[in-house]
Amino acid sequence: MTTLLFRGAREILTCTADTADIVMRDAALLVVDGIVHGVDTFDALSAEAPAAAEIDCTDCVITPGFVDSHTHAVFGGWRAAEYAMRSRGMPYMEIAHRGGGINASVRDIRMRSEEELVELGRTRINAMLSCGTTTAEVKSGYGLDTENELKQLRAIRSLQQETPVDLVPTFMGAHEFPQEYRDRRGAYIDLIVNEMIPAVAGEKLAVFCDVFMEPGVFTAAQTRRVLEAGVRHGLVPKLHADELENSGAAELAVELGAASADHLGAISEAGIAALAQSATVATLLPATLLFLGRNRYAPARRLIDAGATIALATDFNPGSSPTASMPLVMTLACSQMGMDPLEAIVAATVGGARALRLTDGTGTLAPGAPADLAVWDIPDHRELPYRFGAAPLRGVWKRGQRVRPSL
Ligand SMILES: [Zn+2]
Structure with missing residues (x-):
């Protein structure tokens, strides 16, 4: 003993x-x-x-220890060149046109072996641990085809064998439409529903299924189809919701019984009310909005006052939030979103555990x-x-x- x-x-x-x-x-x-x-x-x-x-x-x-309940911590290279372009004012669409943006990370992951992803992932999980994070959710979503989504999730599973940090895996084939399906969006949804989700569930590679619902990306109908298919295979819904524009995603998250609705920079009053009356956790990611140079943060105060459960997370990823630091996120929560230090600490610990449905006291x-x-x-x-x-x-x-x- x-x-x-x-x-x-x-x-x-x-x-x-x-x-x-x-x-x-x-x-x-x-x-x-x-x-x-x-x-x-x-x-x-x-x-x-x-x-x-x-x-x-x-x-x-x-x-x-912190529970970082929203990360994309297993990725290929960093994207600092793109950051430099954006800091000089180049719009995201032009950066994407020049080969940057999320599709840069997709091309990158597709070229790497699972072992390379483990190697790269190790340094990032270690960085999280060095900031006090002891449990972290990690999403796929840079593969965007069956083989590469599975490769990314298997890399997460291999990392779990070696790191003391508890990793909670999320399947996010619906992170973006891959280049080859840009004009055949319905066919990509079919691929996710008919092939990817059964394969992921068959290998027990994920706990959650997440979708990036945002105008111009995944519609409400597509989001519903993916998340309902996930539920049929035992994957609990999560949702990237109302990040930059409102599309009723927080309300859909509640309707589908999602564990969390994440981002919420553009959540509506109806969305706030829906979350407040539900078990769906409002996960706030202020580092992303700071890094993107937006000054419109999620309405943390109104969510808290309405009675919603709040989690804070890093959104650690190479495009819009290259930080592993939960303490930095807490600083932003207090300075930019009007949270009290104690509220921020609760949201960064037990709030994250609730967003991951961990019930063992984590x-x-x-x-x-x-x-x-x-x-x-x-x-x-x-x-x-x-x-x-x-x-x-x-x-x-x-x-x-x-x-x-x-x-
Ligand atoms: Zn994210």
């Missing part, structure tokens, strides 16, 4: 509720065999477990939860977003094992 006693922390954030009650001051945390046993005074816990190995967390803050430090936690060299949790994406991380533990810095 391995027993660890984290002692001396100024604050331990349990994230077991959405209120200020989750900040435990001058408390200790006991972990037994990789599972959280409890948060209490040091005296009480050391009496309970006198032989526990003590971990000095003097003047630190302890949070659950994203919290409740008794019985996996001991996934981050120890921060700050005396006050408000410094986590305040330090502008660069709060000093002392260490990360996954199921009670120290994984950062590696020993």
Whole structure:
């Protein structure tokens, strides 16, 4: 039996509720065999477990490890040349015309082997872990044909064998229409429904099925067809919804019982009301809108006040959000979307777990939860977003094992 006693922390954030009650001051945390046993005074816990190995967390803050519930972290190369073009004001359509945009990532992935994708994915998952992320959703969607979608999902599965980060795979063949189907969109939907989804489900390569519903990309009818086919094969719906323009995607996500509706920069009042009355989590991705130079963020405050459940995630991807940093996302949530630091921390931990339908306590430090936690060299949790994406991380533990810095 391995027993660890984290002692001396100024604050331990349990994230077991959405209120200020989750900040435990001058408390200790006991972990037994990789599972959280409890948060209490040091005296009480050391009496309970006198032989526990003590971990000095003097003047630190302890949070659950982050649950980054929306990423495209397995991709080929970066797209910095395109970023330079965009920063000089070139419109996305022209960049796409010159061979950039998402189709650049599609061509790239199609040329690489599964082993190469694992190699590249490893550095990105490690970057996430070094920012305090201990659970991450990862989507396919750069293959856009059966062979390459499967290759991307198999690379995610191989990465799971070697990384301590829990990876939750999502099939996203409906990320964009590939070049060869641009004029035969119905045929591409048929391919997804009749071939890709059965193949993905047959190999148990994904938990979720996601669609990029946006004017000019996937319509409501196409989105419904793909997500309903996914449900028939046991894949839970997720939706890239109302990112840049409103198309009623949040409402459709609720109607289809999606685990989450993500982006929501252009959500309508009806969409807010629908999410507020549902179990569908509103996943907000402010790093994407910042990086794209848009100054219209999702209405986090109105979603929270209406009663919606919020998750924060990075949207880590080479085109519109090349960051692995959940602390940076929390800074944007507070500075740009009016969230309170505590709300941001809850959304980045248990909020993400809800968006991934994880029910084992992941994203919290409740008794019985996996001991996934981050120890921060700050005396006050408000410094986590305040330090502008660069709060000093002392260490990360996954199921009670120290994984950062590696020993
Ligand atoms: Zn995305």
